[in-house]
Amino acid sequence: MSITAAALTPVPAAEQDEALYLYTVGEKTKALKALRKDSDLPLAYAPAALELLLAGALPKTVEEAGRILSGRAPALHEALITKLRSGERLDALRILRKATGVGIVTAKRLIEHLLAPPQPSPPSQ
Known part of the structure; x- marks a missing residue:
């Protein structure tokens, strides 16, 4: 997809x-x-x-966009993670932009989001 x-x-x-x-x-x-x-x-x-x-499916935050990326384009998400793990941040940025058409600002923010350590879930009440 x-x-x-x-x-x-x-x-x-x-x-x-x-x-x-x-x-x-x-x-x-x-x-x-x-x-x-x-x-x-x-x-x-x-x-x-x-x-x-x-349709209620437009992301408001980069975190939501990251979840959409991993859920709807798992192969692209994995390719980006692989590039980032090997230190090829610029290549990851180029791949993301070419595959999706996102602007440079969005691509940079998504790449930074992928690089960030996962945030702990808030405690359930």
């Missing part, structure tokens, strides 16, 4: 809310602009990102 920048580019919650509102009042073009306002979302992927937003 291929994965694109639309599914991997985090769009902050406020911009998602604004885009959803604009779409519901018939302002699709403004909704697309709102999605791109404070994100690295490439213009070509904005319509697909809007569809993901309407």
